[in-house]
Amino acid sequence: MPHLVILYTPDLDRPVSQGGSDMTALCRALAGTMRQQVDEVGRPVFPTGGIRVLAYPAAHHAVADDGEAQPAGGVAPDYGFAYLNLRMGRGRSAAAHQAVGQALSAVAQAHFAPLLPLRPIGVTLQIDEGPEVFDARHSSLHPLFNKPAQG
Structure with missing residues (x-):
């Protein structure tokens, strides 16, 4: 842990020129931001080997009024x-x-900023913290980043 999961409407997978977004770029920017976070005494907030950013388009969705309030003769939003x-x-x-x-x-807002004037998009960020009722982990990733410094 930490895991940042992005669930999004599949229209955001379109090319940027068609009102979409580069979700891979967003994932990488968010992961980089997570790696940069330090606490009040300068320690990393998250272990590098535990950072996961995953994005999934929703197979089915309805957003807001789902276009019911479209202008007369207009195209559904x-x-x-x-x-x-x-x-x-x-x-x-x-x-x-x-x-x-x-x-x-700030990273999410900057990523979606070019699209907001062109089309209606909602972006929500929520952070949840334990308590876990069960937590099992098995990984060969953490040892890659927990090596002693060579000096």
Whole structure:
């Protein structure tokens, strides 16, 4: 953990020139931002080997009024939506939660900013923290990033 999952309307998979978004670029930018986060004493908020950012287009969706309020003779609005949910284990301070939330929100806002004037898009970021009722982990990723420094 931490895992940041993005669920979005599939219209956002279109090319940028057609009102879509580069979701891979968003995932990488968010992961980079997560790696940069430090707590009040300068320690990383998240272990690099635990960072996961995954994006999934929704197979089925309805957003807002689903185009029912379209203008007379007009084309139904093309509503887009992205829901970003960061799930992290317990133990981080409220200040770290706020700093991480603000940093991730700024990345998401900057990513979608070029589209917002062109079409209606909603973007929500939510952060959830334990308590877990069961937590099992098995990974060969963490050892890649927990090597002692060579000096």
